[in-house]
Amino acid sequence: MTFDWPTALPLIFAGLMGLAILIYVILDGFDLGIGILFAAAEDSEQDTMIAAIGPFWDANETWLVLAVGLLLVAFPMAHGTILTALYIPVFLLLVGLILRGVAFDFRAKVPAGKKQRWNRIFFIGSATASLAQGYMLGVYVLGLDVGFGGMAFGALVALCLSAAYAAMGSAWLIYKTEGDLQVKAVRWLRTTLVLTALGMVAVSLATPYASPRIFDKWFLWPEILYLSPLPIVSALLFLWLWRQTFHLPRPDDSHALTPFLTLATIFALGFAGLAWSFYPFVVPDRLTIWQAASAPESLAFILVGTVVVLPIIIFYSFYAYRVFGGKATDLTYD
Amino acid sequence: MDPLILSRIQFGANISFHILFPAITIALGWVLLFFKLRYNATGDSAWMRAYFTWVKVFALSFAMGVVTGVTMSFQFGTNWPGYMQKVGNIAGPLLAYEILTAFFLEAAFLGIMLFGFRRVSNRIHTLATVLVAGGTTVSAFWIIALNSWMQTPAGFEMRDGVAHAVNWWAVIFNPSMPYRLVHMLLASGLTVSFLIAGLSALRYLVGDRSESMWKALRTGVFTAAILIPIQIFAGDQHGLNTLAHQPQKIAAMEANWNTGPNVPLVLFALPDEAAKENRFEITIPDGASLVLRHSASGVVPGLNDYPGNHPPVFPVFWGFRVMVGTGILMLIVSWSAAYFLKRRHSLPKPLALLMVPMTISGWVATLAGWYTTETGRQPWLVTGVLKTAEAVGPVAGSHVALTLAVYLILYVLLLIAYLGVLVHLALKAAKDGDASPLPGAMNAALSQQAAGE
Numbered sequence: 001m002t003f004d005w006p007t008a009l010p011l012i013f014a015g016l017m018g019l020a021i022l023i024y025v026i027l028d029g030f031d032l033g034i035g036i037l038f039a040a041a042e043d044s045e046q047d048t049m050i051a052a053i054g055p056f057w058d059a060n061e062t063w064l065v066l067a068v069g070l071l072l073v074a075f076p077m078a079h080g081t082i083l084t085a086l087y088i089p090v091f092l093l094l095v096g097l098i099l100r101g102v103a104f105d106f107r108a109k110v111p112a113g114k115k116q117r118w119n120r121i122f123f124i125g126s127a128t129a130s131l132a133q134g135y136m137l138g139v140y141v142l143g144l145d146v147g148f149g150g151m152a153f154g155a156l157v158a159l160c161l162s163a164a165y166a167a168m169g170s171a172w173l174i175y176k177t178e179g180d181l182q183v184k185a186v187r188w189l190r191t192t193l194v195l196t197a198l199g200m201v202a203v204s205l206a207t208p209y210a211s212p213r214i215f216d217k218w219f220l221w222p223e224i225l226y227l228s229p230l231p232i233v234s235a236l237l238f239l240w241l242w243r244q245t246f247h248l249p250r251p252d253d254s255h256a257l258t259p260f261l262t263l264a265t266i267f268a269l270g271f272a273g274l275a276w277s278f279y280p281f282v283v284p285d286r287l288t289i290w291q292a293a294s295a296p297e298s299l300a301f302i303l304v305g306t307v308v309v310l311p312i313i314i315f316y317s318f319y320a321y322r323v324f325g326g327k328a329t330d331l332t333y334d
Numbered sequence: 335m336d337p338l339i340l341s342r343i344q345f346g347a348n349i350s351f352h353i354l355f356p357a358i359t360i361a362l363g364w365v366l367l368f369f370k371l372r373y374n375a376t377g378d379s380a381w382m383r384a385y386f387t388w389v390k391v392f393a394l395s396f397a398m399g400v401v402t403g404v405t406m407s408f409q410f411g412t413n414w415p416g417y418m419q420k421v422g423n424i425a426g427p428l429l430a431y432e433i434l435t436a437f438f439l440e441a442a443f444l445g446i447m448l449f450g451f452r453r454v455s456n457r458i459h460t461l462a463t464v465l466v467a468g469g470t471t472v473s474a475f476w477i478i479a480l481n482s483w484m485q486t487p488a489g490f491e492m493r494d495g496v497a498h499a500v501n502w503w504a505v506i507f508n509p510s511m512p513y514r515l516v517h518m519l520l521a522s523g524l525t526v527s528f529l530i531a532g533l534s535a536l537r538y539l540v541g542d543r544s545e546s547m548w549k550a551l552r553t554g555v556f557t558a559a560i561l562i563p564i565q566i567f568a569g570d571q572h573g574l575n576t577l578a579h580q581p582q583k584i585a586a587m588e589a590n591w592n593t594g595p596n597v598p599l600v601l602f603a604l605p606d607e608a609a610k611e612n613r614f615e616i617t618i619p620d621g622a623s624l625v626l627r628h629s630a631s632g633v634v635p636g637l638n639d640y641p642g643n644h645p646p647v648f649p650v651f652w653g654f655r656v657m658v659g660t661g662i663l664m665l666i667v668s669w670s671a672a673y674f675l676k677r678r679h680s681l682p683k684p685l686a687l688l689m690v691p692m693t694i695s696g697w698v699a700t701l702a703g704w705y706t707t708e709t710g711r712q713p714w715l716v717t718g719v720l721k722t723a724e725a726v727g728p729v730a731g732s733h734v735a736l737t738l739a740v741y742l743i744l745y746v747l748l749l750i751a752y753l754g755v756l757v758h759l760a761l762k763a764a765k766d767g768d769a770s771p772l773p774g775a776m777n778a779a780l781s782q783q784a785a786g787e
């Protein structure tokens with residue numbers, strides 16, 4: 001096979017977009033999750049929870065802008081098709097993101113009496129955004145089916161993805177907090193983990209049954225052999241993490257970051273499975289990445305910048321996380 | 335209802351609400367850097383108090399800008415899929431570069447700028463402030479490049495009905511881009527100057543005479559007084575550039591129907607498109623010819639040369655007048671305030687009272703200017719390449735009507751909350767005055783504790 005740019009570029013950009021979505025789901029996953037957990041937290045704990053995500057959420061959300069941006073710029077045909085089909089859920093996602101994004105700041109700046117209102121808005125916004133994302137995922141894996149079955153399945157995935165985000169949020173709190181809140185976070189993780197697992201099983205089963213093409217990609221010999229580690233490793237990680245929730249937090253606070261990393265790995269495995277199912281389509285069974293791609297000279301122009309800038313972005317993102325490493329303390333403007 | 339007009343209103347509402355906040359953050363980042371550098375140089379804690387008051391406004395405005403900006407990136411697909419399908423090869427890379435070179439930079443270093451003073455060295459914190467301010471400016475560069483390309487497209491060719499870039503330099507630095515970028519950056523500078531001056535005037539009126547109030551007030555007033563004449567000059571140059579490249583827009587801005595010499599400057603009129611004439615006209619003879627051609631016999635383009643192909647006259651004509659009128663008011667207010675501050679070291683009460691509503695004068699002028707230039711581009715989405723009506727998506731009108739209604743309610747409520755917080759922050763700063771406890775930044779004991787974490 002000879003290497004030619006018009007074939008390679010859409011593939012490279014599909015990979016970059018996938019990477020951006022995965023990083024987004026993991027990073028914004030934990031701060032959306034903390035917003036969902038707001039409903040279960042005491043007033044006194046909420047400030048600490050905000051402090052655990054305050055310096056990061058903005059950069060986390062930027063990965064969504066990058067993912068949608070890449071869809072927009074690399075696969076403009078798909079961007080239009082997917083987003084017009086999902087018009088209302090996209091709208092709900094945006095309203096949710098707007099509400100929670102501004103609530104972050106308003107809750108800290110309004111007169112004390114109005115803080116509670118913005119805490120509620122923060123929860124509502126986070127929950128709405130998570131539910132909308134789950135719903136879109138559900139409808140997407142069924143091939144953008146917006147009939148009754150698609151909507152019902154979308155609703156199920158909406159709940160499970162929100163639970164998965166709450167699990168990520170709990171795992172992040174285990175890493176960033178101490179004392180009672182940390183103990184509470186371990187309990188939250190145990191509960192939400194069950195729904196997370198259920199959601200992954202539901203998506204994994206529904207995807208092949210919705211499309212014979214995807215079924216063949218998974219269940220024919222020898223593919224089934226090569227692919228079997230994906231579900232098996234995921235299942236083992238789930239079980240192991242579930243058991244860990246009975247031993248955390250440890251007295252010396254070791255392994256505080258382990259739940260988060262384990263969940264991130266599970267997310268990555270699940271995402272890899274989805275990517276395998278849908279490749280080479282960007283709109284399921286309708287548009288391949290080559291049919292939907294922009295002109296090669298445009299992709300090449302973006303790629304030059306991406307290759308230079310993306311490593312720098314990743315470098316300074318790590319730096320920002322390192323600056324605010326350790327347990328969350330009160331967040332003040334200083 | 336018609337999805338086209340609803341989608342246009344929705345996009346207009348979203349982008350209008352969005353631009354309010356970048357208009358603040360672009361310049362406010364640099365003002366914060368100025369406060370910080372003054373503190374570094376003088377050690378005067380009043381500069382740091384001013385910094386801490388305004389960094390809160392920055393954080394809030396930035397969050398508003400981010401979340402409304404995310405909305406924009408989705409709207410291209412949800413409402414205007416035809417846009418990306420036809421000119422995605424041009425628009426896509428410019429947007430991608432904005433995300434890659436600006437958004438991440440701002441977002442990552444904003445955390446350090448807002449919360450990192452005790453965790454990083456003073457030098458790194460200053461650097462973070464520079465990077466955030468620089469990021470907002472780079473962001474403006476890319477988005478203005480794209481917007482200008484839609485006004486005056488260059489450096490591309492059409493193949494099979496789709497635009498392809500042939501010269502990226504010509505795409506980015508298209509004919510109107512440098513003018514528009516300078517005009518917008520200055521607009522941001524003026525918006526922030528009047529915001530700071532106006533809220534400081536409010537503090538002054540409730541009796542605050544603290545050093546940090548004076549420092550912020552002087553910074554706002556003097557910056558405005560310096561920027562406004564530059565802006566008037568830049569705006570004039572931008573207008574001449576528009577005359578060369580989009581004469582039908584100039585014709586609408588001046589409400590001039592017939593091409594010819596000795597065209598008067600219309601101060602007031604109600605343009606009537608059906609009758610192709612102005613009603614209740616008040617004019618200055620030869621004015622438009624003098625302004626646009628610098629000669630009384632200069633030929634000014636008229637709308638009748640562009641039948642069915644010129645923008646709606648009424649909004650463009652009035653948008654332009656609101657912008658220019660606000661600009662003149664800005665000149666008068668900032669120069670008088672600068673005079674009193676410089677010569678008398680005080681601010682007369684009536685002037686302070688006038689400055690409070692002028693807090694949002696930058697918003698008014700910026701929006702009026704954008705309405706002029708964007709409505710002035712109609713019926714084109716991309717001049718000569720794509721009509722707005724061809725780009726709209728296949729979404730039902732009822733869907734768009736629903737989302738539009740919710741967006742409008744949401745935006746009105748958020749705007750009220752935002753302005754409420756600004757006033758609250760100003761009054762709180764006024765109450766605390768120079769006695770406000772400075773955050774840990776100045777507190778050696780706290781820094782030690784933080785370092786030991």
